Amino acid sequence: MKRFSIGYRTLKTAIGVMLAVTISYYAGLEFYGSAAILTILCIQTTKKKSLHAVYTRVVATFVVMILAYILFEGISYHPLILGILILLLIPMLVTLKVAAGFVSSAVILMHIYAVGDFTWSLLVNELGIMAIGYGVALAVNMNMPDNTKLIDLYRRQVEEDYRVIFSEIVKYLRNGDASWDGAELIHAADTLNKAKALAYLEVENHLTRKDNLYYTYFDMRERQLEIIERVLPKVTTLPVIVQQSELVADFIQDLADNIHSGNTASTYREKLDIVREEFANMPLPKDHDTFLAMAGLYTFIEEMDEYLAIKQNFKGLQ
Template sequence: MKIGLRTIKTAISATISIIIASSLGLLYPTSAGIISVLSVTNTKKTSLKTGMYRLFSLALATLIAFICFSIIGFNAVAFGIYLLLFIPLAVRFRLSDGIVVSSVLVTHYLVEKDLSWQIIGNEFLLMIIGVGLALLMNLYMPDGEKRLKEDQEIIEAMFRKILNNMAAYLNQHSKERHLFERCTELRSFIRRGENWAKDYRENQLFGSADYYLDYFNMRRMQNNILQDMLRILEKIVVEPEQVENIQKLLQHTAETFAENNDGQEILDEIIDVYEDYRKKNLPQTREEFENRAQVFQLLQLFQAFIEIKADFAKAQQEKEAH
């Protein structure tokens, strides 16, 4: 049986919550523990948001309960009417996460047949202790940045291998299908990285932490372009010298493919390749024309592939400048 970190934090926060509520002489101290159990989430930001929303939810619930119990009395009918009013209002104000917890605390008003400031303070203290301990436990999170950097290295190594193989198999047709499989595998790694990046961002309480999410989104778009390039690569049948420049481009990109490469050098080389193709003799047959068009389309897609990284690098520079 494996006990995860979240389970450990939940058990500790619930235990301490009950101890604190009991030591303060609060009524229903175990409720603080239950609130803590329900408030330990996967990230720091979600725990903070959950805590704040539940406090707002309790304030709304207490107001509605005060009206219902004052008019109808402390009975089941009043509690039912309270639910009829509270649930849609909580949903309307996006406080639905606190419906169950707040309603449980409202039952304490019903059981005690009391809505004095003392009992109201008791319920708010239970909520504050429960969500506060949950947030305190969630302040400790494993260092997710190391895992993100490891995923970056794996993904970049996979890109380099695919680009090298594309250069080697350009104008050949017997060994290309496995490259589609590698692109599919690469997509799964990128998707995993995006999920880690979302969790990492949610665990940063202060400042912006969008870099890794932007990075994996950029690589996902590049992987989509790679797949389009492979579909064209399957169809190209020309003389080797017709694709020699593109092969060199792919090889050079594979050699220099890295997080800190802004792609500008490759874009300059692509312009040179365009110029070189313009100087070549025009196709003489329909077949030559169609093949040359395929080569030109492949080059356009490759340019889009590099421009995605160049735009990403430019956007990051602008963010750092501000």
């Protein structure tokens, strides 16, 4: 059984409902309880989604008011006319791309139908309910939790996983140690998924921000992880440990000791060029296994250059 808990959004919804009903009641509005329904429908997971929810519902409600005035006042307050109105309303909302506002507009529509007389005072009443319901929803939804500390924790976890992964590669290249179980690969992938989702929420909760450095950072790390996963089988299944293994191990150890969110990729690509030159000046393979080992290491070097190129395009968090 899932543990009982009250989430932040649930708390905001409860507060919003209480405020909407209270304000509507003391404002002397009819159908004041409906303001709570409008508030509930507009409290979303992010600020941008909440704004969009209010937009769709306002547009949908004005559309339904116009239709109600034309059909009810022009023909009759009859169930058949109500059905015809709904028949026309839904396609119109879909065409205007505000179909999400149907339920809210239906609330206002039923008020008009129940009263049976589209008067100025009724219009003012419904506009008041809308203003309070949507206004309270926006007010409570502007208060979002700050996820910066958790996002930074995810960043540090991913970087630590990468350090371990590279350190294990170094251990294999230097002494053939293949005892590592690869747990950090799984942990890094899981952490990146959670981190990207949280970073995306941060973008959605900043109304003037179109991108997020953290999201870009985690996306970059995710693409690097794909390279690591692709290259690991090639470098950890060498038939023999050759002279070039130590050269590559030194470079990877240096890289492992300096994993951070800043951008020093260009420096390490220059170091990798030096490794390539030294690699090329070493003795040629004398047997098939040595040839395969050297070929595997050279492929690994090329993959690491792509790994660094991905980071080089990221301006860094520091």
